[in-house]
Amino acid sequence: MSEKINLLLAEDESALGQIIKESLETRDFKVTLCEDGNKALEAYQAHRPEILVLDVMMPKKDGFTLAKEIREIDDDIPIIFLTAKSQTQDVVEGFSIGGNDYLKKPFSMEELIVRIHNLISRTETQKTSEVLTIGDFTFNFPKQQLTYKNEEGEQLTHREAHLLFHLIKNKNSVLDRSLILNKLWGNDDFFSARSMDVFITKLRKKLKKDERLQILNVRGFGYKLTD
Incomplete structure (x- = not known):
């Protein structure tokens, strides 16, 4: 069924x-x-x-x-x-x-x-149709898979994939912290914010193979993915 x-x-x-x-x-x-x-x-x-x-x-x-x-x-x-x-x-x-x-x-x-x-x-x-490119990475959003150059793709969690998707869609612009918390976590309270910080750290580690890529913390506003 x-x-x-x-x-x-x-x-x-x-x-x-x-x-x-x-x-x-x-x-x-x-x-x-x-x-x-x-x-x-x-x-x-x-x-x-x-x-x-x-x-x-x-x-x-x-x-x-x-x-x-x-x-x-x-x-x-x-x-x-x-x-x-x-x-x-x-x-x-x-x-x-x-x-x-x-x-x-x-x-x-x-x-x-x-x-x-x-x-x-x-x-x-x-x-x-949402297959995105950022630096030397290819990100297949529907499959939640991040691939560096010709290496084997890395599987992301549901929340990692959605957070990365919104960062890429807003590349070089600030991704509003409160908006994305409400969208992915359902609220913007302290505990959800700390959880998102953990996911941001995980994504930084996954993207570090391409030194041009950075996820910046824009204090008081949110995050910005730059390349």
């Missing part, structure tokens, strides 16, 4: 939310259902889902506000908005704040499932 897709559903209409949840769970999805935006943000931080399905009109925190906050720490996760609103400016706003798709109520479950699979497939395709 294929691994279940971890999905976060935020829908304040209890009956509709339960119908969507149960329908998705019969299709190999693992669904976390929340009935307001605040609980959905907490669930996102706790479970790190692969895709978000967000109702726009929710109590405490609406779907657009929730999406904006998540986009500040996660550029990649696919977001589908569910809404009864049909005005053009609402659709435009949804896409402008980082939504990937927009489904108007009422909708069929088959259509929702097709759209979810399309977004996940598109995201996976983008990730498989």
